[in-house]
Amino acid sequence: xxxxxxxxxxxxxxxxxxxxxxxxxxxxxxxxxxxxxxxxxxxxxxxxxxxxxxxxxxxxxxxxxx
Numbered sequence: 001x002x003x004x005x006x007x008x009x010x011x012x013x014x015x016x017x018x019x020x021x022x023x024x025x026x027x028x029x030x031x032x033x034x035x036x037x038x039x040x041x042x043x044x045x046x047x048x049x050x051x052x053x054x055x056x057x058x059x060x061x062x063x064x065x066x
Contacts, residue, residue, distance in 0.1 A: 005029050005052070009036045015059040019052045026050040 008017055009032065021029050026043070029052045033041040038058065044051040 005032050005054075006035060009039055009054060013060070015061060016053070016055045019054075020049050021052060022049055026052070 005017075005019055005028075008019075019029065026045075029050070030041070030043065033039075036054075039054045039056055042053045042055075044053070
């Protein structure tokens with residue numbers, strides 16, 4: 001899963017990404033936080049999964065354009 005998250009962060013045309021990952025895969029996603037310093041990471045742990053919310057520190061899009 002970490003590889004896919006890294007791919008999304010590298011090539012995303014969005015300012016925010018949310019991923020639901022298994023408890024086993026969460027460590028891989030947490031590792032991406034060190035590789036992509038231009039993104040903020042928030043992790044919300046649940047019983048059987050983790051929700052990872054990643055947002056760009058400098059958005060690509062101006063909110064007024066949306």
